[in-house]
Amino acid sequence: MSNQNQQDVQCEHISDVDLDKKGNTKGCEECEKIGSSWVHLRVYLSCGHVGCCDSSKNTHGSKHFKSTEHPLIKSYEPGESWKWCFLDETFIR
Ligand SMILES: [Zn+2]
Ligand SMILES: [Zn+2]
Ligand SMILES: [Zn+2]
Numbered sequence: 899m900s901n902q903n904q905q906d907v908q909c910e911h912i913s914d915v916d917l918d919k920k921g922n923t924k925g926c927e928e929c930e931k932i933g934s935s936w937v938h939l940r941v942y943l944s945c946g947h948v949g950c951c952d953s954s955k956n957t958h959g960s961k962h963f964k965s966t967e968h969p970l971i972k973s974y975e976p977g978e979s980w981k982w983c984f985l986d987e988t989f990i991r
Contacts, residue, residue, distance in 0.1 A: 915943035939974035
């Protein structure tokens, strides 16, 4: 990513989801099943699925998008509120 300009991209998916969606689990659902660990957590705003970020070795967060096409995640880290749309490939604050 060389272009650091903040763009005002309109994400039309955001109106279909609950921005205050609570995660279904406290940790990454799939990591917990296999006894693995993660770096950061993301929560899907469509379904509440909690997955680990792309810095985690299992990258369950983006795998969930590939299998379900649920477009929007937000950070599940305390004090962070950014969202990311996989379809628009854009951050939403
Ligand atoms: Zn979008
Ligand atoms: Zn995971
Ligand atoms: Zn989902």
